[in-house]
Amino acid sequence: MLKQVYEPLWGLLFPETCPRCGGPTSTGFCTPCRHDFPRNIRACRYCGIGPLPSGAKVCAQHNPAWQTDQILAPLLFAWPLERYIYALKFGGQRALGRALGQILAESAAPQRCNIDAIVSVPLHPRRLLQRGYNQALEIARSVSAQLHIPILRAGIQRCKATPPQSRLTAAQRQQNIAGAFAVRRDLSGRRVAIIDDVITTGATVNALANAIRAAGATRVEAWAVARTPLPPV
Numbered sequence: 261m262l263k264q265v266y267e268p269l270w271g272l273l274f275p276e277t278c279p280r281c282g283g284p285t286s287t288g289f290c291t292p293c294r295h296d297f298p299r300n301i302r303a304c305r306y307c308g309i310g311p312l313p314s315g316a317k318v319c320a321q322h323n324p325a326w327q328t329d330q331i332l333a334p335l336l337f338a339w340p341l342e343r344y345i346y347a348l349k350f351g352g353q354r355a356l357g358r359a360l361g362q363i364l365a366e367s368a369a370p371q372r373c374n375i376d377a378i379v380s381v382p383l384h385p386r387r388l389l390q391r392g393y394n395q396a397l398e399i400a401r402s403v404s405a406q407l408h409i410p411i412l413r414a415g416i417q418r419c420k421a422t423p424p425q426s427r428l429t430a431a432q433r434q435q436n437i438a439g440a441f442a443v444r445r446d447l448s449g450r451r452v453a454i455i456d457d458v459i460t461t462g463a464t465v466n467a468l469a470n471a472i473r474a475a476g477a478t479r480v481e482a483w484a485v486a487r488t489p490l491p492p493v
């Protein structure tokens with residue numbers, strides 16, 4: 261009733277609705293729904309896997325082949341978050357990129373001073389044509405707008421069309437993605453955050469981080485909305 265009477269005012273105060281509960285919000289997912297998403301607590305700063313024993317910053321067994329200086333993934337790729345990631349990726353729900361990006365931006369804010377450029381994981385042009393948009397770029401746009409970090413796109417490409425990573429084992433993923441990215445621009449001295457939706461084995465992020473480092477970047481972090489709880493064997 262109150263909502264009907266004050267509809268115009270309501271619209272000004274809460275210009276959008278939460279993608280999960282439909283309630284009023286101005287921050288993508290509303291606060292109660294955000295609290296329902298599983299947090300990736302006390303995660304290792306190098307591989308993003310948690311939870312570590314309290315006080316520890318780094319795990320003992322993370323794969324030393326990581327090409328990134330730091331991984332940030334505030335949530336776990338699990339219910340009820342996963343359906344929104346799938347909907348953004350495969351269900352055409354492009355607007356979810358903004359809502360998920362808002363959660364990532366909030367967690368990445370303390371890292372802001374380490375980073376001066378954002379690179380979203382590029383899609384191969386054929387995949388981009390099929391999907392109509394790049395889900396990682398949709399998340400990156402939201403993070404960029406909130407943290408005021410420019411997105412670099414020109415000269416950064418996925419030059420190898422790879423089969424979907426989700427059907428492969430960790431070793432196959434690594435082989436599948438090696439050399440998939442080309443960076444044809446000078447990134448000397450740049451401090452870059454790679455943005456993706458989910459980090460699973462890290463094969464994609466590492467392959468892109470490698471190419472970014474080869475172009476001269478001095479720091480490469482990877483920021484993703486979610487981390488798979490444990491790397492699949």
Ligand SMILES: [Zn+2]
Nearest residue numbers: 278281290293
């Ligand atoms: Zn909600």
Ligand SMILES: [Zn+2]
Nearest residue numbers: 304307319322
């Ligand atoms: Zn680790």
